[in-house]
Structures are given as C-alpha cells and as structure tokens.
Amino acid sequence: MNRCVEPGCPGSYEDGWCNFCGSPEPSQAPVAATPFTPPPAADRDAAASAPDLAGTAGEDLSSSDPAAAAPHVATPAPGQSTRAVRAASERHRRAQAAQRRSRLGMGLTQVPPVPVGDPTAAVPDDPQVPEDRRVCPNCGAPVGRAAGDASGRQQGYCPQCRAPYSFTPKLAPGDLVAGQYEVVGALAHGGMGWIYLARDKNVSDRWVVLKGLLNTGDADALDAAVAEQQFLAQVKHPLIVEIYNVVTHEGDAYTVMEYVGGTSLKQMLKQRMATTGRYNAFPVDQALAFVLETLPAFSHLHDLGLLYCDFKPDNLIQEGDAVKLIDLGGVRRQDDLESPIYGTVGYQAPEVPEVGPSVASDIWTIGRTLCVLTFEFRGYQSEYVASLPPVSQVPPFLEHDAFYRLVARCCAPDPNDRFLTVEELRLQMIGVLRQVVAAGSASAATMSAHSTTFEAPVSTGETLAWWELPELTRDETDPMVDWVASLQSADPTALHDALLGADETTSEVLVARARTGIRTGQQPWFDEAVRGLVRLDPWDWRAAWLRGLWALSQAGEDATRAGAAGQSAAGHFAAVRDALPGEVAPRLALALSSEIGGYSKAAELDYERVWRTDAAYVAPAAFGLYRVRRSRDDDDGAIAALDSVPPSSRAHPRARWLRAELLRGRGTLADLRESVHAVARLTLDPRQRAHFNASIYEQALTQVAQHGEQPGWRLGEVPVTREALRRAVEKEYRYLADYTPDPLERAALIDRANTIRPWSWT
Structure with a gap:
C-alpha cells in the first residue's frame, strides 16, 4: 500500500482511501458513492457467502451525524453485498470528514487531525535516560556514560565531585500512589523528572500522568518541581494541561496531571522525517x-x-x-x-x-x-x-x-x-x-478582515492620494480620545488651535495635530507633533506612518520631486510594515510610495499582496495594478486587474469604464465589441455615452475599410457593415448636437453627421 500524502498522516491508501485520515488517494476524486459494476456470477456467490465485517474496526455507522447516515446505502444494488455498500458509505463519510476544515487555523487553512491512540502503547518496555543526557546534578559533569565495552550506569557517584546520582524510575507498574493512582509505567523523561502513566482508581479509571523528579539529588530540580505544583494549582485554561492533585509517595512528591493523548509537534516532525528520509x-x-x-x-x-x-x-x-x-x-x-x-x-x-x-x-x-x-x-x-x-x-x-x-x-x-x-x-x-x-491564490480576495489599527480604505477612483489611505483607528485607551473625536471644525487651522488647548497632550491629541499639519502643509506643526509622539513612546509606529503621509503630501506634479517624495515615504511605510507584518494598510501605502518613487516592480508585488489578501482593499489595489501595468504597456494585465473589481464595489463602474477605454484604444473589432459590452449597463451621462459610441463606430469603420465587413458581428445592436456603421455614427452626432448649447459647436456636429451619412442616388 502507498503511504498517505496528507501532511503528518501516518496512514496508507487502501481501496483508494487513506485508512487513517480518510482522505482520497490523489488519483481518485471524492464521490458520493463508489459506482457499482456487477461482478461475474461466481464472484457474486462468493461475496454473498462472505461474512459481513464492515464497520467492526471503524466508527459506529449509526451516528446521528447526517454525513454519517449516508441514506444512499439503504438498499444494495443487485449482486452487491451489504459489506460493499457499508464500506462505500464509510469511505464517503471519511472523505467528507477530511474535507471539513479543522478548528486550527481559524478556518483559513486545513490541518489534518491527530486521533488519540491507546495510552498504554506509549509506555516503553525499558525506560532509560539516554546517556548523552546524564549529567551530575551537583557539578554538571557527564555521568553514567559507557566506558569501553561496559554500558553506562543508571545510578552511581559522580567521578568528579562524588555526589550521588540516579536516573532510574522510582515507580514501577502496579504501584499504587497515594492509595488512588495505579501506575502503568514510565512514559518519558523530561528536563526535571520522570513522567508516569497511571489510572485514577477513584474516578472511573481515567488516565492521568504522574510527574516526579528525574534526579532526587538535584536541589534546583526539587525547587522547580515544588514551584510548578504551586503554579499549576492556579492555572485553569482549556489550552493548558490541567493539574488534578499533588500527592506524596514514599517521601517523594508527585504532580497528578491530565493525560493528553495526542502527538507533540516534535514527534510529528520526526514522523515526517522518517517518511521522507x-x-x-x-x-x-x-x-x-x-x-x-x-x-x-x-x-x-x-x-x-x-x-x-x-x-x-x-x-x-x-x-x-x-x-x-x-x-x-x-x-x-x-x-x-x-x-x-x-x-x-x-x-x-x-x-x-x-x-x-x-x-x-x-x-x-x-x-x-x-x-x-x-x-x-x-x-x-x-x-x-x-x-x-x-x-x-x-x-x-x-x-x-x-x-x-x-x-x-x-x-x-x-x-x-x-x-x-x-x-x-x-x-x-x-x-x-x-x-x-x-499567496497561493491567483484571484482577488473575497473576504475582508477586521483591523484594530486601521480603518477600511475609502478610495473608489483610479488614482490614490495620501488622504485616501486607510485612517488610523482611535486608541480607546487614550484619556483624550473622546474629546478629540468631539472636535468638529472643518477648518484645519481652527482645529489645530483647538488641539493646542487640550487639557492633556496625549498620543491621540498629537496624532490629530500632525494630521492638521499635513493637511495645511505646515511642517513646523507636523514636526512638533511627531516629536512629541516619539517622546511619549519611542516605539510608537504611528510616528513612521505620519512621516510617510507627510512625504506623500509633498510629492507635487514635478516628476523629480515626486520620485524623491515617494522614496522617502517608502522608507517610513516599510518601518510600519516591519512593525505590523499582519496588516494590509502599510502594504498598500508602501505600494503607492514605490509607484510614485519609480519602483514599479516593487509596487506591483505589494499591490498583488494586498489584492489577494483582503476584499476591502481589492479596489484600490486593482487600480494600482492597472496603473503600474499600463506604465509598461501591459494592457492584458491592466484589463485583468480592472476585471477583479467586484460588482459590489462602488469602484466597479469606474473599472468598467477604464476597461472599455483601454479596449477601445487597442482598436481591433474584437476589442471594440468587448468595449461596447463593458459599458452596456453603466449609467453614463448622455453626452458621454454618445461620444463613446461615435468613437467606437468610427474606429469600426476604419477596421472595415482595412479588413472588410463582418455582417455576422455586432457592436451592441449595430451590424459591422459600412452602411449600418455610418448610420450609427450619424445618429450619435445628431444626438450630441441636440445636447450642445453652443451654436457653432452644434453646427459642426451636424456637418459631421451629414458628411458621414450614407447617400442614396435613387
């Protein structure tokens, strides 16, 4: 049998399914039931006489779980044994269970479960401390090591300081500790003691773990063990092993703990290594x-x-x-x-x-x-x-x-x-x-995540300015947060004056003052506020965020100045990204800064990361991808970015319009037809739609002149023929003339309509 390829699974494939985790073999897709082909008569007779053993080694198929009920196995097909039907049902149930997302990873990823096995199987026959871990409890010198042909001793005296040592388990199978806990055997050894498996005879023979000392001569280990018992008594958490009791036996103290029967991550790494070599x-x-x-x-x-x-x-x-x-x-x-x-x-x-x-x-x-x-x-x-x-x-x-x-x-x-x-x-x-x-997805994110540090982005257009980047969330622990929020002045200068009169200069007050400095271009206001923020907390990443915003606000129209501003902003936003690696907002700000600074490849990488990760950021990231790809004449990539803006986004109409304009600019009949389709359902100004249609039909006429008519094609409702296209262009120009108040412009449009209309000589 082939080993299961699921990470961490020790099972093997049997009849197309893993006998441990239930996942399907890669060559077999999970299906509702295995298709049945009637076997030859002789095989049917043998199957009918075979004992029905299905389910004896697995879970009870009478489970109330709807997935386990498997109603399609109620009646076997002709010639099909009950065993075959139940086996198919069990494979189906396991496949469904394998497809369910585990609790680990918050449903974002899949982690194979690890079932709990027989606790007694983990008890070694001859528990020993490995020789390379035997050291003197008094001086730390190696003890109990092999010498020549003689094996190392489990107990004795240190050859360096003559202190006694012992690494043998104190409890043996069958020992009854504190009249309650029956020892099954030593499970393992740790840094400070032996761990024993036992049954609690007073509580339904439940499995427990007894933890004692590795070496009774180690005073530090003894102190640590006592301290551990004191700590465990107050620690109650479902993710932490629970302490049940602290008992003594023949002068030694033992902590009675919950038995956890899974597999440690270290053991799982060893299993994975053993599987692959x-x-x-x-x-x-x-x-x-x-x-x-x-x-x-x-x-x-x-x-x-x-x-x-x-x-x-x-x-x-x-x-x-x-x-x-x-x-x-x-x-x-x-x-x-x-x-x-x-x-x-x-x-x-x-x-x-x-x-x-x-x-x-x-x-x-x-x-x-x-x-x-x-x-x-x-x-x-x-x-x-x-x-x-x-x-x-x-x-x-x-x-x-x-x-x-x-x-x-x-x-x-x-x-x-x-x-x-x-x-x-x-x-x-x-x-x-x-x-x-x-990172493993090739499509835009469909889910968004709540952030405690940044508001959702507000940009819905094809450009992105510094004030459209996500806002910082308010620090609800700041004593002045409500007072700052209550200031309603739209005038940034008046707002700055009000902030200067705050009863207490807290971080929220300073952040608000810094933003007024950015909005008004007052660098002294900005610098003073940011210096105050750093004095309050040198590790407050908001100072770097604000410096990045200031740099972007100084970009201007000049290309050289904009490039320098973008590079400066990128350095500040990179510091925020390093401080908050799980946040998407710094990535968006960094992408914008790289774009302005002239690093289009770096900008594209960060826009893509944002685009794949959070649905709330898809629109601004998609427009960013559109811009950087257009800058290197990657029209197909730009169109793909625009196509990713979801219909639910307020930016979707603008994305469709830009897509149509991009296709129209390429000018082939196929592009023109797709361009018309892109804007068909958009709500446009009548003049805007008429201008667009007239341009499309005139470009189509050029294509017809070069490549001939395509009567089977249509641009919207217009056939791709000379006469139909001329009449369509004429109609759009006359429509534009009706909406044009200027007499001279209106006359020019009518002249163009008359020029392009098809003429008849009859």
Whole structure:
C-alpha cells in the first residue's frame, strides 16, 4: 500500500482511501458513492457467502451525524453485498470528514487531525535516560556514560565531585500512589523528572500522568518541581494541561496531571522525517495555525503574572483538531528574581542569563519555535543561537515576506523591539496567516478582515492620494480620545488651535495635530507633533506612518520631486510594515510610495499582496495594478486587474469604464465589441455615452475599410457593415448636437453627421 500524502498522516491508501485520515488517494476524486459494476456470477456467490465485517474496526455507522447516515446505502444494488455498500458509505463519510476544515487555523487553512491512540502503547518496555543526557546534578559533569565495552550506569557517584546520582524510575507498574493512582509505567523523561502513566482508581479509571523528579539529588530540580505544583494549582485554561492533585509517595512528591493523548509537534516532525528520509518541515500555514491556537494560553499565563519560559515543539501536543500546552516545569513568576531559570538552548532568549525571563523572552521562544517548525534550522543551538539565518538561506522567508517579518520581530535582538504583548502578536499572526494562505491564490480576495489599527480604505477612483489611505483607528485607551473625536471644525487651522488647548497632550491629541499639519502643509506643526509622539513612546509606529503621509503630501506634479517624495515615504511605510507584518494598510501605502518613487516592480508585488489578501482593499489595489501595468504597456494585465473589481464595489463602474477605454484604444473589432459590452449597463451621462459610441463606430469603420465587413458581428445592436456603421455614427452626432448649447459647436456636429451619412442616388 502507498503511504498517505496528507501532511503528518501516518496512514496508507487502501481501496483508494487513506485508512487513517480518510482522505482520497490523489488519483481518485471524492464521490458520493463508489459506482457499482456487477461482478461475474461466481464472484457474486462468493461475496454473498462472505461474512459481513464492515464497520467492526471503524466508527459506529449509526451516528446521528447526517454525513454519517449516508441514506444512499439503504438498499444494495443487485449482486452487491451489504459489506460493499457499508464500506462505500464509510469511505464517503471519511472523505467528507477530511474535507471539513479543522478548528486550527481559524478556518483559513486545513490541518489534518491527530486521533488519540491507546495510552498504554506509549509506555516503553525499558525506560532509560539516554546517556548523552546524564549529567551530575551537583557539578554538571557527564555521568553514567559507557566506558569501553561496559554500558553506562543508571545510578552511581559522580567521578568528579562524588555526589550521588540516579536516573532510574522510582515507580514501577502496579504501584499504587497515594492509595488512588495505579501506575502503568514510565512514559518519558523530561528536563526535571520522570513522567508516569497511571489510572485514577477513584474516578472511573481515567488516565492521568504522574510527574516526579528525574534526579532526587538535584536541589534546583526539587525547587522547580515544588514551584510548578504551586503554579499549576492556579492555572485553569482549556489550552493548558490541567493539574488534578499533588500527592506524596514514599517521601517523594508527585504532580497528578491530565493525560493528553495526542502527538507533540516534535514527534510529528520526526514522523515526517522518517517518511521522507530528510527534514520535512510543516507548511508555513500549518505551523502558524499550531502556534496561533496556543497564544491565548500564553496570554492567560501572563495575565496571572507567570512566564512559560520553555516553549518549543516538544511542549505542544496536537490532539484531534486541537492543541494543548504541556510541561509547565519552567514556569515562574514575572517578579521572581531568585529561582533557577529553566529553558532550552536555541529557544531561550539571549538576554535571559543576564536579566532573567520576561514577556519579551516568551515571545522570542514563540518565534524560534516557528523557525524550527517551518525549515531545517541548522545551527540554531550554536551559530544562530542568538540570531536568525540569512533570508537567502531560508525558503519560507523568501516565499512569505510577511512571515519573515513576523519572526524577525519576535526574535529581535533588543527585547524592546519585540511585540509588546502576546495579544499584539496574535493579531499580527492572524494577518500573516491570511497573507500566507492568500499567496497561493491567483484571484482577488473575497473576504475582508477586521483591523484594530486601521480603518477600511475609502478610495473608489483610479488614482490614490495620501488622504485616501486607510485612517488610523482611535486608541480607546487614550484619556483624550473622546474629546478629540468631539472636535468638529472643518477648518484645519481652527482645529489645530483647538488641539493646542487640550487639557492633556496625549498620543491621540498629537496624532490629530500632525494630521492638521499635513493637511495645511505646515511642517513646523507636523514636526512638533511627531516629536512629541516619539517622546511619549519611542516605539510608537504611528510616528513612521505620519512621516510617510507627510512625504506623500509633498510629492507635487514635478516628476523629480515626486520620485524623491515617494522614496522617502517608502522608507517610513516599510518601518510600519516591519512593525505590523499582519496588516494590509502599510502594504498598500508602501505600494503607492514605490509607484510614485519609480519602483514599479516593487509596487506591483505589494499591490498583488494586498489584492489577494483582503476584499476591502481589492479596489484600490486593482487600480494600482492597472496603473503600474499600463506604465509598461501591459494592457492584458491592466484589463485583468480592472476585471477583479467586484460588482459590489462602488469602484466597479469606474473599472468598467477604464476597461472599455483601454479596449477601445487597442482598436481591433474584437476589442471594440468587448468595449461596447463593458459599458452596456453603466449609467453614463448622455453626452458621454454618445461620444463613446461615435468613437467606437468610427474606429469600426476604419477596421472595415482595412479588413472588410463582418455582417455576422455586432457592436451592441449595430451590424459591422459600412452602411449600418455610418448610420450609427450619424445618429450619435445628431444626438450630441441636440445636447450642445453652443451654436457653432452644434453646427459642426451636424456637418459631421451629414458628411458621414450614407447617400442614396435613387
């Protein structure tokens, strides 16, 4: 059997369907039921006598799920066994289940579920700590290593400091801990202790995990274990493994925890590698989906004043279509300056040994985890322990610009340059996931996303000015936000004077003052406001946004001046893009700046990213694509951009008109016919429509003179013949004359009508 190609699925194809996740084999499309061809009589007899085993190894087909009910299997076809019918129904149900989007990734992408297996299958027969992880708890020297032909010892004395060590599990299968928890076996070992699988004899034999110490001689590990038990008692969150109890057994303490029966992301990476024989990272969208689902757990810990400290693929388990954060052994209080710090080399932030962990260092671990999940991060524990590899060496960074900028901000060397909170990171990660998913699309976005930082764009025309870029949303936490919103003066000078009289000079007041400076062209007003904004918060990206708007406002008509202004604005908007990699508005502003600055290729790339990602931005991005493609005479590309403006957009009529004008300019009969069709349903001024029609018919006459008549073709209702086209042109000129008040112009139009009309000699 061939292995399933679905990411992370260990199953194989059987009868055209995966026996694990239910997805169809690539060569077979999912169908409602397998078409039945009656077998030969001998085969029918054999099938009829075969035992009916369908469903015995799968789920109960009597489920109340409508998809599982499969009404089309009620009556077998002639010669078809009940077993065959039920098997077809089961394949159909699995195919439907495989097509449903999982909860992971907010419905934006598909992440294969991981079913929970038999817990006892995860218990090794001979649990041991690998030799390369055996170190002295007192001095850190290697212990228990093999010497010559002799294997390493699980317990003994350190040859360097003579301190005792022991790496053997303290609990054996069958032990009853605290008179309640029956041990099944040791599951695994971690940085601080053995983890045992057990049954809770007091609560319906539910599966639980007991966590003890890896080495009882390690005082730091003992302190950390006690601290973990205290922390876990107050942590209650559906995405975090739950603590049930803290018990003692023969003088040792054990934490009783919820059993999570899925697969860790580290194990899944190993499975993917075993399948392909090489490092097989997750697709970027799936990696983002995993981590995105986990972020509320981090926010919960931070709200409690706790830090996780040791996030990595090992500690995130997928169970079904959900994930759970496990192993809170490194958790500590944010104000704890004395307890030992636990982390993992390659994931721990570089400043932690000097200043201790923080929210910023937790965010660093999230960024490093995204790296390990999405590419083979060689040297992440050595050469790049405190940095990222060059973008040119990382395909996901090259392919997904927004993903790179998200990771780069998470892993900024200066903690102050990282995301301020996990919630801020979460909002940007959602936007980056949208961009990553959209990158695989060749069509315009059909859904829009709510932004907490920018209003929707208002531009509906073919051009885009600085004042038509998305507005900043109001900061509802600012104490002066309502007062600023209450100022109604349309005169920017009067508004600026009113803002100068504010009771408190907050960021909202300064942003409003900066905009009045841009509107009036008063650079001193603008500079003073932006300097005040930076003094309040040097990391406030709104200062860069406002500087970009100021630069665009100074573009003017002169090409040289406009180019310099566009380049200056691009630098400021690029800083906003780096700070907010999940937002679309900075991309639009950057595209406009690149266009004005003369970087048409860069502008086109950013317009395309915006166009694919958010439906609210399709119109301004489409017009941007139209402009840059027209600048290099790519008429087909410009037309395709205009065609993407949806009928529901207020810009749709203008897009249709520009499309018609572009086609008319090319002038072939096919283009002229399509041009007429493009404006057929537009509401136009009568004179505008008459001018357009007259121009179309005159161009058609030129084509007829060069290539002959096409009586089977029509331009609207007009056949493509000389006489019909002449009469149509005459009609349009006379129509224009009726709407022209100037006598001389009206006479000229009538003369043109008389000149072009067909004459008869009879």
